[in-house]
Amino acid sequence: MNVLLRRLLGVVPTLAGVVVATFVLTRILPGDPAVFFTSSPSADAATIEAVRQKLGLDQPLWRQFVIYVGALLRGDLGQSITTGQPVLTDLLQRLPASAELTIVAFALAVAVAIPLGVAAALRPGSLVDHLCRLIATAGVSLPTFVTGLLLIYLFYYLAGVAPEPMGRLDPFATAPPRLTGFLLIDALAARNGEVFVSAARQLILPAATMAIFALAPLARMTRAAMIASLGSDFVRTARANGLKWRTIVVTYALRNALLPIITTLGMVFSYMLGANVLVERVFAWPGIGSYALDALIGLDYAPVQGFMLAMAAIFVAINLIVDIAYSIADPRTGLFGHA
Amino acid sequence: MRRRDFMALMGGTAAMGVLPARFGQAQTRAESLRILSEAGPNSLDIIGVGVNRNSIQATWNVYDRLVRFTSKPGPGGTLYYDYFALEGELAERWQVSDDKRSITFHLRRNAVFHDGSPVTAEDVKWSLDRVVSLPVGKPQFATGSMTDPAQFEIIDAHTIKVTTPKPDRLTLPNLALTYPVIYNSKVAKQNATAQDPWAAEWLKSNVAGGGPFKLDSFQPGQSLQLSRNDAWTNGPLPGYRRILWQFVPAAQSRRSSLERGDADIVQDVPPVDAVSLSKDDKLKVVGVPMAGAFQFIGMNNAIKPFDNVKVRQAIAYTLPYKQMFEAALFGRGRPLFGGKPGAPETTEFPQPLGYDTDLDKAKALLAEAGLAGGFETTFTFELSMATIAEPLSLLVQEALGKIGVKVTIVKAPAGQLGTMLQKKEVPFFFEASAAYLADPDYFFRIFYHGPTRWNFGSYSNAEFAGLVDKTRYEPDQAVYEKDVRRMIHLAKDEVPIILLWQPTLDTGMQKSVDGYKYQFHRQLELRTLKRV
Numbered sequence: 030m031n032v033l034l035r036r037l038l039g040v041v042p043t044l045a046g047v048v049v050a051t052f053v054l055t056r057i058l059p060g061d062p063a064v065f066f067t068s069s070p071s072a073d074a075a076t077i078e079a080v081r082q083k084l085g086l087d088q089p090l091w092r093q094f095v096i097y098v099g100a101l102l103r104g105d106l107g108q109s110i111t112t113g114q115p116v117l118t119d120l121l122q123r124l125p126a127s128a129e130l131t132i133v134a135f136a137l138a139v140a141v142a143i144p145l146g147v148a149a150a151l152r153p154g155s156l157v158d159h160l161c162r163l164i165a166t167a168g169v170s171l172p173t174f175v176t177g178l179l180l181i182y183l184f185y186y187l188a189g190v191a192p193e194p195m196g197r198l199d200p201f202a203t204a205p206p207r208l209t210g211f212l213l214i215d216a217l218a219a220r221n222g223e224v225f226v227s228a229a230r231q232l233i234l235p236a237a238t239m240a241i242f243a244l245a246p247l248a249r250m251t252r253a254a255m256i257a258s259l260g261s262d263f264v265r266t267a268r269a270n271g272l273k274w275r276t277i278v279v280t281y282a283l284r285n286a287l288l289p290i291i292t293t294l295g296m297v298f299s300y301m302l303g304a305n306v307l308v309e310r311v312f313a314w315p316g317i318g319s320y321a322l323d324a325l326i327g328l329d330y331a332p333v334q335g336f337m338l339a340m341a342a343i344f345v346a347i348n349l350i351v352d353i354a355y356s357i358a359d360p361r362t363g364l365f366g367h368a
Numbered sequence: 369m370r371r372r373d374f375m376a377l378m379g380g381t382a383a384m385g386v387l388p389a390r391f392g393q394a395q396t397r398a399e400s401l402r403i404l405s406e407a408g409p410n411s412l413d414i415i416g417v418g419v420n421r422n423s424i425q426a427t428w429n430v431y432d433r434l435v436r437f438t439s440k441p442g443p444g445g446t447l448y449y450d451y452f453a454l455e456g457e458l459a460e461r462w463q464v465s466d467d468k469r470s471i472t473f474h475l476r477r478n479a480v481f482h483d484g485s486p487v488t489a490e491d492v493k494w495s496l497d498r499v500v501s502l503p504v505g506k507p508q509f510a511t512g513s514m515t516d517p518a519q520f521e522i523i524d525a526h527t528i529k530v531t532t533p534k535p536d537r538l539t540l541p542n543l544a545l546t547y548p549v550i551y552n553s554k555v556a557k558q559n560a561t562a563q564d565p566w567a568a569e570w571l572k573s574n575v576a577g578g579g580p581f582k583l584d585s586f587q588p589g590q591s592l593q594l595s596r597n598d599a600w601t602n603g604p605l606p607g608y609r610r611i612l613w614q615f616v617p618a619a620q621s622r623r624s625s626l627e628r629g630d631a632d633i634v635q636d637v638p639p640v641d642a643v644s645l646s647k648d649d650k651l652k653v654v655g656v657p658m659a660g661a662f663q664f665i666g667m668n669n670a671i672k673p674f675d676n677v678k679v680r681q682a683i684a685y686t687l688p689y690k691q692m693f694e695a696a697l698f699g700r701g702r703p704l705f706g707g708k709p710g711a712p713e714t715t716e717f718p719q720p721l722g723y724d725t726d727l728d729k730a731k732a733l734l735a736e737a738g739l740a741g742g743f744e745t746t747f748t749f750e751l752s753m754a755t756i757a758e759p760l761s762l763l764v765q766e767a768l769g770k771i772g773v774k775v776t777i778v779k780a781p782a783g784q785l786g787t788m789l790q791k792k793e794v795p796f797f798f799e800a801s802a803a804y805l806a807d808p809d810y811f812f813r814i815f816y817h818g819p820t821r822w823n824f825g826s827y828s829n830a831e832f833a834g835l836v837d838k839t840r841y842e843p844d845q846a847v848y849e850k851d852v853r854r855m856i857h858l859a860k861d862e863v864p865i866i867l868l869w870q871p872t873l874d875t876g877m878q879k880s881v882d883g884y885k886y887q888f889h890r891q892l893e894l895r896t897l898k899r900v
Contacts, residue, residue: 059781059784059787060781060783060784060786060787061786061787061790064786064787064790064821065418065783065786065787066417066418067417067504072504072507072820073507073818073820074819074820076503076504076506076507077790079503080417080503080504083417083503084417110410110417110418111410111418111420112410112588112589113409113410113411113572113573113588114588119588119589123589174618178620181620181621181624182624185624185628186624186627186628189628193625193628193630194621194624195404195614195616195621195625196590196591196614200402200591200612200614201612310617310618311618311620311621312618312621313614313615313616313617313618313621315589315590319617320589323407326752326782326783327418327783328783328784329418
């Protein structure tokens, strides 16, 4: 457990670095927020100065940084101008939305990709293998907004079976009392079946869109790792010893193929969480991706910094989980000593 | 809890989660209006730093002003605001003094705020004081000669007088714009603090007004719900009882919802969709050329070679206007190219500048300017306008190549062209802007005059600048019109910027929605909308 503690302590300098980097990065962006926000044609130079003062951008950079870090330590991420809300409120509201979507999409992708990859590896060159290749190629080469629009067109516009692709809940359903921000969980906690169904229906299309995109790297990586593992000496030995097919594939081959798969899983998950802007846009999903993009376009520094910080923290957490998962899959690489 | 009350009223909620919850099945369909727009408000206080245009749509409908623009028939039979004819909203009537320096407003006796308290002169004064006391509000009111709270004087509980140092024709229209909303000052003051005497923090997310609609709920980034204020007596009662306004970033999603009949009104319809949607028999697309708005090619008159009027004219004769209009806007707009050169026929501005594509003339002008061999320059546009500017800039590049001008296209990241223009460092660019007030001298004062970035051409001409100053307080209408005609003549001859067109504001709606009124701020006016 000492090792785990040391790993956690190692996070501190990483996050400190991120704080400095995000601050500097947003400051070197070209574009003057004071000019940008003084958008009324009747404004003159004095108004721009007044706005600059109000935004605190008239202070020297080091003072702005000190103020920023001071506020951070108090848990204050600043105020967003594009939404008019405190950044922390925004993030707490939107992070669960993105996380819920990502987790469902991720589970969907894993549930399809790993069996598909394993099946393809067991019979290279077969129909299943070609199917796997086709799905992977299509998933990766279709941009998510195209997949999203295609699904909307088929299931909402033509067939009418999917709900309107707008937001997390039917516009006339009442949101359940907020516990976690995950609507599915909150609806269950409130024992509200209707809201659960409504939220799940809204979730299907965007989650499927993201899953199709995430399928490709997972399926391909599973296939490659499994082929290597199935061709290795220990599997040949196991076969020669007449072990059961199931034991060979699952216990020996798959477990040994897991390391690269886990790495890919971690990367795909973090990528999905932060980079699903297009899916969020198409489905009017109130997530953090589109939030950060709006802020960036709007020269709104505080949300961009808050977003980067939150994402960095999540990446660090996922890396840690991946490391722990490694040591479960393969004790030799572990954080924990051999038992 | 408000949202729940709303749900209780809606009735039949039980089935909604399970069935495909089509809005059409709701009992109150006839009295509800569902609006989809690209983005939502970022503040419910219209006077603030960085407040977006969607905030106008929210505040416009939950607050009243002293006066409002009346309606006149517009293109396609829709209602169009009449800038030159005002009527009272909270004011029952008003008188202009003989010296034209003060306007006395008599408030409606029966007007009440949402909380039932009467609207008094004190509320009006507090609200107008607020505009001139906030850094963002002051410059706008200054265009109507209002800069100091002392100018707003309470006569009695229902009478208030606005006095200006000189007679100013822009004072009254200024009071009908988006800023001077009338707040319930008692409620607002209760929520003010020593650091924040104008309750700016509180009003960002709360409403203290008396307009035709009340705010039911507001979820930033998602939706906003309004219900009709049935006690509203400052005009005909609006046709819809409930408004559900949702923010949907993707134009395709908004469109498919309208086509499926789930949405009643879809705002921000891109030109290409407007063309195809208007062919759908079940729907209508109201397209109104935006008054005061314009898209243009800017040239920095302060740097070579654009300081030479002949070069500017040469470029104005080179542009392939018709192809640009089709490629960029699919013809959805009012052209500002073409027309007759020379003395103007009306005092309206913007109006066509009198330039058409004429390459021979362009080459001759360039030769006269001593640049027969052409020159090199950059053409900048901002990526947020890429759908229009991308095809347009390619056409500009190709056309100017024909007269020997070599153009490199520069794409500025979103939000950054403003800063570059402020520094006056862009030689040649595409931009768009708009003026709220329709007076031509106001337009010239902002866009053809002074050191700000809004003087897009960095135009400086002593005669023109003199006329801008002279027309500001010109009391004699005939003299004013003569001066304006001269300014328009100069704007046409000297082309500091090349006006291209006024784009159309396209709003898609179900056939059953009636009473759409185009307002100067280009957001929805909910007062006049009804279902037929």
